[in-house]
Amino acid sequence: MATNKASNYENDQVLVEGNSHVKTMLLNRPLKFNALNYQMVLQLIEEFQKLENDPTVGLVIVKANGRAFCVGGDVIECYHCLLTGEWPFAAQMYRKQLTLDYLVATYTKPLVFLINGAVMGGGVGLSMNARYRVVTENTVFAMPEAVIGHYPDVGASYFLSRLSSFFGEYLGLTGARLNGAEMVACGLATHFVPSKNLLLLEKSLHEVDVAEPNTIQGIISKYTQQVPLKEDSVLHRLDLIDHFFSKQTVEEILSSLEHENATLKQEWITKSIKSMKAASPINLKIFLMSIRKGRFEPLKECLTRDSRITTHTFRRTVSNDFLVGVRATLLEKNYKPKWKPSKLELVSNDMVEIYLTKMPENELKLPPRVMREKAPRAKL
Structure with a gap:
């Protein structure tokens, strides 16, 4: 396949290849596990828009070079902006990332x-x-932001709240990891394909003449494999998860987990307690507030809220936990951040509500677009 390199960007961090009808976009920052920096976000927006506006392109495939698909946004980039007092620029970078996420969610192809x-x-x-x-x-899913002094953002209050009952609360508050089979089973993924067959799948997709849903679904299904959940999968414990994570407050969730763990020693409960106690208290409360709102809102509203919360985070309106957490976990790696407020009971509802306050000069402005229906997921 011929490669179309974007000459306006350094280091070819995003590559586009393919034929006239089907394109593959490649995240190409493998040494950084394809973490999204500002340059990548801008280039991805440009490439997605270019392909969307090209009438000859019918299908776009997105994959990554290296061992990871994408481990998140480049928080170190934001961290350095905050250290130098350039939080408005960090907020601008974040708004661009949310704009990219919305573009993907509403993509017309x-x-x-x-x-x-x-x-x-x-x-x-x-x-x-x-x-x-x-x-x-090889797929591993996680949203462990609260452990680094942030909260599960980038629309998590939308797509996590659409999972079964309160499973999204569990994932966001504990940062728990899921494997590929679990992602399909809970609805985060649509198909499980063994990695050895990905190139064959991609080759078959590049041979598509008419990129319509039934054709694409049929091709992917040819390579799809049914994989049973492991016996110790947390998805076998959804009733318990709903019991704990349906509570009204983070304190009640944690207390109920600790009460259960006193008599019923289950590894997933122990891990949940440990991760929540290690996380930033204010960000746990921010996430629970956000996902409870997001369950009844469209994606656009969820992204707008994320933009406001993160702008206050970068501005350090209430807490310095983002800087503290990034330094302790990603830079110094002593994993002993000193959160302020230090305990859940010290985080008031008023503190959390401040994060929803509008800052007109830093508002996210998303273009009018329509959400596309998601494909049905394969059955395991």
């Missing part, structure tokens, strides 16, 4: 994401609203 490897944070926001989301035995 079929998108097939081949998610082979870790997909976290910003990588989740990029891919989870696409029509076709193919995962493999």
